Amino acid sequence: MFSNVLLGFQVALQPMNLFFCFIGVLIGTLVGVLPGLGPVAAMSLLLPSTFHVSPVSAIIMLAGIYYGAMYGGSTTSILVNIPGEAASVVTCLDGYQMARKGRAGPALGIAAFGSFIAGTLSIIGLMFLAPPLAEGALKFGPPEYFCLMLLGLIILTFLAGGSMPKALIMAAFGLFLGLIGMDIMTATPRFNFGLYFLNDGVGLVPVVMGLFGISEVLLNVEAVIKTDVFKTKIKGLLPNLQDWKDSAWPIIRGSVIGFFLGILPGGGAVISSFVSYAVEKKVSRHPEKFGTGVIEGVAGPESANNAATGGAFIPLFTLGIPSNAVTAMLLGALVIYGMQPGPMLISQHPDLFWGAVTSMYIGNIMLLVLNLPLIGLWVKILKIPYPVLFPLILLFCLIGVYSLNNNTGEIGLMLFFGVVGYLMKKFNYEAAPLVLALVLGPMMENALRQALIMSNGGAGIFFTRPISLVIMLVVLTLLVLPLLPWVKKKREIVAEMAEDE
Amino acid sequence: MKNNDQRSSIFWLAAGLAIAVYSGKYGLGTLSSPGPGFLPFLSGLAIAGLALVVFFQQFSKPGREKIKDLWQKKNWPTVLMVLGSLVLYTLLFNFLGFILDTFLLMAFLLRVIEPMSWIKVLAGAIGAAGGSYVIFELWLQAQLPKGFLGF
Numbered sequence: 001m002f003s004n005v006l007l008g009f010q011v012a013l014q015p016m017n018l019f020f021c022f023i024g025v026l027i028g029t030l031v032g033v034l035p036g037l038g039p040v041a042a043m044s045l046l047l048p049s050t051f052h053v054s055p056v057s058a059i060i061m062l063a064g065i066y067y068g069a070m071y072g073g074s075t076t077s078i079l080v081n082i083p084g085e086a087a088s089v090v091t092c093l094d095g096y097q098m099a100r101k102g103r104a105g106p107a108l109g110i111a112a113f114g115s116f117i118a119g120t121l122s123i124i125g126l127m128f129l130a131p132p133l134a135e136g137a138l139k140f141g142p143p144e145y146f147c148l149m150l151l152g153l154i155i156l157t158f159l160a161g162g163s164m165p166k167a168l169i170m171a172a173f174g175l176f177l178g179l180i181g182m183d184i185m186t187a188t189p190r191f192n193f194g195l196y197f198l199n200d201g202v203g204l205v206p207v208v209m210g211l212f213g214i215s216e217v218l219l220n221v222e223a224v225i226k227t228d229v230f231k232t233k234i235k236g237l238l239p240n241l242q243d244w245k246d247s248a249w250p251i252i253r254g255s256v257i258g259f260f261l262g263i264l265p266g267g268g269a270v271i272s273s274f275v276s277y278a279v280e281k282k283v284s285r286h287p288e289k290f291g292t293g294v295i296e297g298v299a300g301p302e303s304a305n306n307a308a309t310g311g312a313f314i315p316l317f318t319l320g321i322p323s324n325a326v327t328a329m330l331l332g333a334l335v336i337y338g339m340q341p342g343p344m345l346i347s348q349h350p351d352l353f354w355g356a357v358t359s360m361y362i363g364n365i366m367l368l369v370l371n372l373p374l375i376g377l378w379v380k381i382l383k384i385p386y387p388v389l390f391p392l393i394l395l396f397c398l399i400g401v402y403s404l405n406n407n408t409g410e411i412g413l414m415l416f417f418g419v420v421g422y423l424m425k426k427f428n429y430e431a432a433p434l435v436l437a438l439v440l441g442p443m444m445e446n447a448l449r450q451a452l453i454m455s456n457g458g459a460g461i462f463f464t465r466p467i468s469l470v471i472m473l474v475v476l477t478l479l480v481l482p483l484l485p486w487v488k489k490k491r492e493i494v495a496e497m498a499e500d501e
Numbered sequence: 502m503k504n505n506d507q508r509s510s511i512f513w514l515a516a517g518l519a520i521a522v523y524s525g526k527y528g529l530g531t532l533s534s535p536g537p538g539f540l541p542f543l544s545g546l547a548i549a550g551l552a553l554v555v556f557f558q559q560f561s562k563p564g565r566e567k568i569k570d571l572w573q574k575k576n577w578p579t580v581l582m583v584l585g586s587l588v589l590y591t592l593l594f595n596f597l598g599f600i601l602d603t604f605l606l607m608a609f610l611l612r613v614i615e616p617m618s619w620i621k622v623l624a625g626a627i628g629a630a631g632g633s634y635v636i637f638e639l640w641l642q643a644q645l646p647k648g649f650l651g652f
Contacts, residue, residue, distance in 0.1 A: 449539070
C-alpha cells in the first residue's frame with residue numbers, strides 16, 4: 001500500500017501532471033461557477049484536446065474538472081442563489097441566507113474547507129477499498145456483470161427526483177441508443193437511418209453536449225435569466241471558532257454519507273447532498289432554524305457532494321462500471337486511450353490508478369488555495385451578461401464535437417440531442433439515466449448474450465448464481481418499493497419539492 | 502388528455518413500438534443465441550410498456566394537474582432562430598470554412614437576444630472567430646475546415 005502511494009505521488013508530482021491537474025481544477029471551478037455548463041459538458045469539450053497527452057495526464061485533468069466543479073458550484077449557490085451544479089441545490093437554502101445576513105465569507109470558507117476535508121477523507125477511503133474490491137470482482141462472470149449494470153440503472157432511476165416510470169423510459173431509451181451501430185457479434189449495422197457515421201455507434205460526446213450544453217442554452221435564451229449578484233463585501237473568509245464547532249460533525253457525517261452513497265452505482269453527489277441536509281436537520285438541536293442561514297446547512301451538504309466524487313470512482317476503477325454521467329465520461333475516455341476498464345485496471349495500470357488518486361489529493365489542496373483568494377474573480381465572471389456568454393458556450397460545443405472525428409454529421413447529432421434535451425426538460429424527463437444507459441448499452445448487451453449462451457438460453461442463470469441472485473433481489477425490491485403506499489407518498493412529496501424549485 | 506405526462510407518454514408508446522417492430526428486421530435470434538435485434542427489441546417493449554404505465558398512472562392522480570402550455574410567456578421565436586442559425590452553420594461549415602462561418606454565426610447570435618451596437622457585435626464576432634481559431638487550430642491542432650475562399 002505504502003509503495004503504491006509513493007508511486008502515485010511520483011506520477012502525480014511530475015510537472016506535466018501537476019500542470020494538467022491545475023488546468024482541470026481551474027476549468028472545473030469555472031464551469032461550476034457558470035450556471036448552465038456543468039462538468040459533464042466541460043469534460044466532453046476537453047476530451048478531444050487530451051488525445052495528444054498521456055492517458056494518465058488526461059484522466060488527472062478530467063477528474064480535476066469533476067471535483068473542481070463541485071467546489072465552484074457552491075460559490076454561485078451562496079452568492080446568487082443559483083446552483084451552478086445540481087449537487088449544490090441544497091447549499092442555496094442556507095448558504096444564500098447566510099450571504100444575505102452578511103456572512104457570505106464564512107459560508108464560502110466553510111464550503112471550501114468542508115469540501116477539502118471531505119475530499120481528502122474520501123480519497124483515503126478510495127485507496128483502501130478499491131484494490132480489494134477489484135480482486136473480488138475478478139470472480140464476476142457475465143451474469144453478475146449484467147445484473148450489476150442493471151442494478152446501477154435501477155438505482156439511478158429510483159433516486160431520480162420525479163416519476164420512476166418516466167426515468168425508466170429514459171433508461172430504456174438510452175439503452176436503445178447505446179445499441180445503435182454495428183453489432184459486435186454478427187457485424188450487422190443496426191438503426192443507422194442511412195447515416196454511415198452511426199455505424200460506429202451513437203457517440204457519447206455529441207449526446208452529452210446536446211443534452212447538457214445545447215439544451216441548456218435553448219432554455220436560457222427563451223427566458224433570459226437576470227442574475228443578481230448579491231452586492232455584499234466579502235470579508236473574513238475564515239470561519240470563526242464557533243463556526244468550526246458547529247460544522248465539525250456535519251463535515252464528518254457529510255463525508256461518510258457522501259462516500260458511501262457515491263459508491264452505489266447510480267448514487268452520487270446530488271443525492272448525498274440532499275441526504276446530508278436531511279440528516280443534519282434531523283440531528284440538530286434547532287431544526288427550525290434550517291433555511292434561515294445556519295452554517296451546518298452549508299457544511300454538511302458541501303462535504304457530502306465532494307466525498308461522493310471520491311466514492312464514485314470505486315465502481316469505475318474496480319468494475320469498469322460507471323455510476324453516473326460524469327464517470328461514464330471517464331469510462332469513455334479510458335476506452336479511447338486503449339485501456340480496458342475492469343477489475344484488472346488497477347493491477348495492469350497501477351500508475352494510472354494511483355497517479356489519479358494521489359493527484360486528487362493534490363488537486364484538493366490546489367482548490368483550497370485557488371478558491372479562497374480567487375472568489376472575487378469568480379464573482380466577476382458571474383457578472384458576464386448571458387447574451388455575451390451563450391454564443392461562446394455554443395461555439396465551444398460546436399468545435400468540441402467537430403474536432404472529435406472531423407465530421408459535421410456529429411454536429412448534427414449534437415443539435416438533434418439539443419432539441420431532444422430541450423423537450424425532455426420541458427416535459428420533465430431526466431437526462432442522467434439516458435446517458436448512463438447509453439454507455440452501459442453495449443456492455444450490457446455483451447454480458448446478456450454471453451450469459452444466455454452460457455446457460456443455453458435459460459434465464460434462470462441470473463437467479464441461480466448467488467451474487468447475481470442477491471443483486472436481482474435488490475433490483476426487484478427497488479422496482480416494487482415505489483408502489484408501496486408510504487414510500488409512494490414520500491416520493492410524491494420529494495417530487496413536489498423538486499418541482500417547486 | 503389529462504396532463505402533459507399523458508401527452509408525452511403517447512409519444513413514447515409509439516416510439517417504443519416502432520423500435521420493437523423495427524428490431525425484428527435485424528433478427529431476434531433465440532434465447533440460447535440472441536441475435537442483433539434481441540436487446541433493441543426488449544428495450545422497445547420496455548419503453549412502450551412503461552409509457553402505458555405513465556399513461557394510466559395519470560388517472561389516479563388528484564385532478565389539480567392540467568395540461569400546461571409549456572411555451573406560454575416564453576420567447577420561443579428566439580429559440581427557433583438560435584437553433585436555425587446553428588443548423589445553417591453546420592450545413593455551411595465545410596463550404597464557407599471555419600473562420601468565415603464562425604464569424605457570421607457569432608455576429609448573428611450576439612444580436613439575436615439583445616441588439617448590441619454594431620461595433621461591439623463586429624468586435625465580438627472577430628474576437629470569437631479569431632480567438633477560437635488560434636486556440637483550436639494553431640495550439641490544439643484540431644483540423645478545422647478551410648472554405649472555398651481558401652481560409
